[in-house]
Amino acid sequence: MKQLFTLLLALSCLILPISALAEDDLMYDLGSRAAEVGMDLLKFQAGDDNILVLTNAGHALVKGKTTERALSGISDISGLQNGDNNLFQVNRPNWKPLWFYFFNKETGMATYMEPDSSFLLLNAENRASLPADKAFSQVSLIQVNLDKMLENPDESNTTFNKKKFSGNEFSLIGLSNVWAAGASYEFMNAAMFHDHLCPGVTSGYMIIKYVEDAMPIKNASETYVDIGCPNWCKEDAYQMIWDSTPGKSSMYVMALDPDDEAALQEKYGIRPAGIIVKWNSVSKTGKGLALGFDFDTLSEELGVANWTGPSWAPKLVQDIGMMDYVDKPESAIKTLKEFEVDDDLMTQLKTAGNNPYKVLGML
Ligand SMILES: [Zn+2]
Structure with a gap:
């Protein structure tokens, strides 16, 4: 009896990984098919330096299961991988x-695709009989180079109005253009965690550079603690690059009363x-710095302060323009x-319950 039980146990161990792998194969299959479609539409060979791939694989759940195997499928076929700074996982809620x-920085063209729900129901054999693009319910192929988009505002308006990337337009177009502009790996990581690029997350990256210069970490007992008041997108850069997180008591986030914010702006001439x-x-x-960030001057210098062009554009223009300032953070940041x-x-x-600016005697 005991021998029979051992035999059954050994058999079940053999069977379980196979069935688990069969489930995994669907995701691998989707990733590799996405790569095939991307390579076909954007006309690139495996490992092409001009190509960026973004996906929420690994964050999204499909049929209640995690989707990380799609990343292996993408890398195996397209040669693009995170270690080469050309594959990133964009943070998204697991229910999306x-x-x-895929984005080609040489041509500015990008393609977006989502799996077809009926494809997800097929077994491996039936899936194998279908061409790669049949895995996807919609495949968009669009020009996303910011300069070219501004030259053709009507076409670009359609991209946003018709949600050609299912509502991911702003996020994906911003991330592609900043990558093409040579953004660093750590900056890309911060933007991925934030789920999109925006002037706010860039301001966080600039504050990081400013603080690291003004008070560098000297030993292993030191850490940066963020009193995030007022909080904005900058906080997500600190979490990703400094590992300063609320869970580890190195980030405390609180809203600032608008009257107090106005009073600080008036007193110091810059937004706290x-x-x-x-x-x-x-x-x-420790040592502390209360900081101010001058968005107004930046907006004027980047030509978006009195914007009259298409409504989708000024944030993107500012996002890309701010990349020229990340190495000179003192141009926008002041120690108050x-x-x-x-x-x-x-x-x-x-x-x-404490207002940190009152604690510091600044208000
Ligand atoms: Zn943001």
């Missing part, structure tokens, strides 16, 4: 549909942009107050 997107403390967890001491921090002040800065 799975999609694949939060407080960063370089904190030593062993000595329980510099201060020493002890355990008692740290507690006051992060405790609910």
Whole structure:
């Protein structure tokens, strides 16, 4: 009896991975088919440096299962991979549909596709009998180079109005253009986590560069703690690049009363942009900077302050234009107050109900 049980157990161990693999194959199949369609439409060979692939595979669930195997399918066929800075997973809620997107920076063309729900019901044999593009319910092929889009605003209006990328237009067009403009891997990572590119996440990247220069981390006991008041998209860059997260008590996010924000802007002549403390967890001491960020001057310099062109464009123009400023963050950032921090002040800065600017005597 015991031998029979052992035999059954051994058999079930053999069978389980096979059935698990069969489920996985659907995702691998989708990823590899997306790569085939992308290569065909954008006319590229495996590993082409001009190509970027973005997907929410690994975040999206399909039929209740995770979708990471699609990434292997994409890489095996297209040669594009995260380690080469040309495959990124864009953060999305797990309930949103799975999609694949390929972009050619040389031509500016991009293709977007979502799996066909009926394809997901087929077994491996039936799937194998279909051509690659039959896996997808919609395949869009569109010009997304920002300069070319601005030259043809009517066509580009249609891209946004008709939601040619199922509502992902702003996110995917911004990410493609900033990648083509040479954005660093860490910047791309921050934008992926934020789920789109915007002036806010770029301001966070600039604040990171500014703070790292003003008060660099010197030993392993130190970390950057963000008192995110007022919070905006910048907080997501800190999480991805500094690993400063709410869960690990290195980020405290709170809204700033509009009257207090206006009062600070009036007093310091710049929009308050939060407080960063370089904190030593062993000595329980730190140094802090209250910062300001000047979006107004940037918008004027980038020509989007009094925008009269298409409504989808100014944020994208600003996004790409701001890349020229990431190496000179002091052009938009100002230190409003510099201060020493002890355990008692740290507690006051992060405790609910306290306005950190009042704690610091700035209001
Ligand atoms: Zn944003």
